[in-house]
Amino acid sequence: MAKTNKTLRRRNEYQIYDVPIDSFFELAFSIDCVVFGYGKKDLQVLLTQRGAEPYKGLWALPGDLVYPDEDLDTSAGRVLKALTSLPDLNFEQVHTFGAVDRHPLGRVVTVAYYAIVNMKGFNPKAAFWADKAKWHSVKNLPKLAFDHRDIIDYSYKKLKESTMTKPLWNGVIEExxxxxxxxxxxxxxxxxxxxxxxxxxxxxxxxxxxxxxxxxxxxxxxxxxxxxxxxxxxxxxxxxx
Amino acid sequence: MAKTNKTLRRRNEYQIYDVPIDSFFELAFSIDCVVFGYGKKDLQVLLTQRGAEPYKGLWALPGDLVYPDEDLDTSAGRVLKALTSLPDLNFEQVHTFGAVDRHPLGRVVTVAYYAIVNMKGFNPKAAFWADKAKWHSVKNLPKLAFDHRDIIDYSYKKLKESTMTKPLWNGVIEExxxxxxxxxxxxxxxxxxxxxxxxxxxxxxxxxxxxxxxxxxxxxxxxxxxxxxxxxxxxxxxxxx
DNA sequence: TCAAAAGTGTTATAGGTACACCCATGT
DNA sequence: ACATGGGTGTACCTATAACACTTTTGA
Structure with missing residues (x-):
């Protein structure tokens, strides 16, 4: 697919993981996904463990930089699909977090999205993010990188509000x-x-x-x-x- | 103050108004402010008429690029203060609009904020934006640049929702x-x-x-x-x- | 017959809606 | 006295909450 090539090439200009810190971007925007997991007694959140600095070893929300030729919603959809392998996920924008110092290596404004999925028969290892993604109870979260704790709190609040008015359960519980x-x-x-x-x-x-x-x-x-x-x-x- | 100098210098690297189109930024983020005016029978919105392409002559929301060393909320506060000359304005983030083609000259993701003010004794001419800022009835909006119509619709909806639960009238009607x-x-x-x-x-x-x-x-x-x-x-x- | 969950009904209370009426003031 | 808006009360309806009870199934 032509678009993929273009996307991947462009993406390298913003690639954050494999470059030395001092050549890091100065300005970028990203999306972060709060994936809630339904199935156990407590609601869960999908987190990945960071393998690199900053915040190496801490847990973080899955997310990615937004490609230059990609809408925000498309970007969130792409990450969610890579994460969950689920084709038709409902997700919603929550809030945008843009404090200057929220990322220690540069200015990164992040747009938060949330979604809720059924954990049953859900295998995160099948996905690209693989081995380091784990469910955590929303009531007992580990120490989180960046401002991700704020992002989760904000998203959880919005999830609760939307639950009363929207059929979020559709696609999560049995048909x-x-x-x-x-x-x-x-x-x-x-x-x-x-x-x-x-x-x-x-x-x-x-x-x-x-x-x-x-x-x-x-x-x-x-x-x-x-x-x-x-x-x-x-x-x-x-x-x- | 030192910070101002740094801000202004840095800002020139992202300055959008005085550079030829072909040297335009490739990636930027901005804030747009939906200022609602209370005082007349109908609720009003403050719009500025564009003096340059793209969308020259059309009406648009006041906004600005976000400085690299400025929080999102700070940026919105700065624009609102320049616009209204009011010191302690309440404002709230609404939504972030990031469609790839929303700005014809490059990729600009914009974070929308809304505020509501009393139009009485309010003189937009006193402010920096000056001569081209005008109130428009929210019920009879002119043709708008970019996706600003969507932004207003979204903000108006949020304003209505918040009115039921928050004392937005504080600071707008008499003390x-x-x-x-x-x-x-x-x-x-x-x-x-x-x-x-x-x-x-x-x-x-x-x-x-x-x-x-x-x-x-x-x-x-x-x-x-x-x-x-x-x-x-x-x-x-x-x-x- | 018993356990377990389905499914329904009753009552009390709180909040919203429509509407009527009296009150205090300046002209 | 009257016009104008301030201020209050009532009666009705609907949504919510607490709780009790009956029903249907497999073991």
């Missing part, structure tokens, strides 16, 4: 899901317990959560009805608001 | 104000009428709107009690949330 599974998603993300009856009443107002005629199978209790996300209805209602 | 004045602020910003009684009940929940023992004077109707913003109480409640 056909029980209301209890949906409730678990909310409880994990918001770190808060909900009353079953009240939760169902609230979900009932979300017209885009549509019941199917299917039920769970082979469970040692009463099988639950399965629901699914009505994408068309959701998009239609979004447009008119 | 001691009537509840009707406060209601007018909400009505103008949100472009929506409120019921007097219900509005007052809602305000009653905002503990940081504190009644004083003062009243309006010389009005041809029953004088209204004056209220003021309780900054200490607001900050205390912010910290604990």
């Amino acid at each position: 056909k899901f029980t209301l209890t599974q949906l409730q678990s998603f909310f409880e994990t993300v918001l770190d808060k317990k909900f009353d079953k009856g009240n939760f169902r009443k609230k979900i009932d107002l979300f017209q885009y959560v549509k019941e199917t005629e299917e039920f769970e199978k082979d469970v040692p209790y009463r099988p639950s009805r399965l629901f699914k996300f009505d994408k068309k209805l959701y998009q239609k209602n979004e447009e008119s608001s | 001691k104000f009537t509840l009707t004045q406060l209601q007018s602020f909400f009505e103008t910003v949100l472009d929506k009428k409120f019921d007097k009684g219900n509005f007052r009940k809602k305000i009653d929940l905002f503990q940081y709107v504190k009644e004083t023992e003062e009243f309006e004077k010389d009005v041809p109707y029953r004088p209204s009690r004056l209220f003021k913003f309780d900054k200490k109480l607001y900050q205390k409640n912010e910290e604990s949330s």
